[in-house]
Amino acid sequence: MIMAISNEARLLIDLCRRLLQPDYQASEQVKLSGDEWARLSYLAAYHRVGAVLGSFARSLNAPLFVTTLLETYYLYNRERSWLFAQEIASITKRMAAHDLEVLVRKGGYLAYSIYPEAAVREFNDLDLLIHESDRERASAVLTELGYAQGTLTKDARVVKPIARRTEVFWRLNASSVPIFIRPAANDYVNHYRVDLRFGLLEPVTGKSLPMEHWFSGAEAVHAYGMSFRVASREHFLIDVAVHLYREAITLASIDANKDLRLMRFLDIAAIFASGDSRPDEARLGSLVESYDLCREVYYALHFTDILFPSIIPQELLARLRPDDVAYLDQYGEMDHAKATWPIDFVTRLFDPERNRFVQSRSELPR
Template structure:
């Protein structure tokens, strides 16, 4: 199936999940002139975290005002809420960068907090739920001191009680050894749209366990580039490393059971992140250098997974020669999941069905699901 065979609603969801270009204005207008099921559009763009991109695109091309009044009110309220929410996170990000600078540690900003400031058209158009950084494990004490000095607590958030349950030293060590991050840092606030702020500090861009890939964090941070965010000095990964990080992030969450079980595996915003980054920095990306680095780390299959589905979702954005350079002979892995198992499982649904239908979880093989539950129980104990 290709994207033009999808329903009109899902075509609109795909088109408006990234900033629409002038060349696609006629298609956007044509879709909006059709009879649409807006409940489907609103659900899909909410669960894929792209609803504010729809609002942006409609206003950009003067297509917002003809919408039904209550729909416009809903979209405007969502936009205003995320302006306040993301503005609050921006202040927290600046505060955190200042604290890291005082400790003289380099922690590149990752994912949404970087992208909303570099590739998205406005603060409201990229939603996120935490602040993400990359850290060398040798800096863990300095990072912990910096964040605890700002009032953050390592633990888990109890939403019902609106309180933080601090983790024991043993729990922190287990979390660090079994995952790609240290125990999250949490702070309660009185902000109505951001009652809790979470800081995720990653020490690996891949995953722990049977991961066959290794990208040394030390090398990524050594190549980090200074950047100013909200008046504070911060860092980002260089372009090749940022592309690698985005590809690794999307791939691991798409194929590992821990994300599949919570329906966080396939989200359009992750593909949109990659698309928007490449579009913004295409003239600055050294594609030959990128290919060399991907091959150096043996990440050809991981990167091709991203580029294959990126082409399926949006217009061509990566040079064909680059995409084809990573294409493996056997493409069966594109439909595999639970790759942490000795023998991966295979989805019975095609990619677009998996992307849009939450019932995909019902097709997870029983043995795979039970094995994951046992693993989680052991880890929790």
């Protein structure tokens, strides 16, 4: 059961639930005032589910400014989703031409295969998984395609080279390469970002995963005119859950105010609510236990269950639940600055200024 939250937050959750289960009916109809409608629009964009609400815009009985704003958000994201599909296809085809094995991760698969339609799943990065031994060749392919590592200028036309200090820090402390960026100069996408990852866990965790399992069990997906490869349903869920956990507790994410997004929990719920893409519970549980990822995966499933009850299998939750769950309200462990939030999960999820409670700051070079 969801803790006491604002009317607009509750409606936000109800509409996300209805996206996954069209027959879902909330226990009581939420009615909003003018100010609450305005805040709903803000929260929808902040939590990256504006396109979800936009798909329901005409049935909300909302003020005209809200209906127009949300529907525009949906239509805008629909155009972006087609452009991102073309970019994913371009990159994966070029990688294949160079005999590079690559798996599409996160939004690139969720949008086109898990959600009812790509237009409702917002994503800004193209997330790819490669073999660690291929990172130099894969980076070279992206360079051939016009990508560069660094920071984008304000006009989104030029990528300024990455600082040497940042590059060295990344090589020593990350299981990915620095983000690749390509200016696009498009009305809907002004730049593309590629996150090229060769491991799911950072060295600071002290854990290492057998990434060959992700590749050996991969399968081909055909959607929206694209053909690409993704990890098995169980490995894909583990990837999404581990990412959610990492973003939620690291100081860099909290500093950037992107540690918690409703969209990430909706992703988890969507995977379990889907038909053919639903993971096998027994195999998933066995893999999570064998990889020593109960803490990470339970974190994602537990809070998804709070927001979207009855979608996550309770037997799986019970199986993965660690003996000590105090960590669920902690952050900063990966930064060697472990602390406890003074507010509960739902309160901090819907408080965009929650980082005011955090005393420590990330040491990641900027």
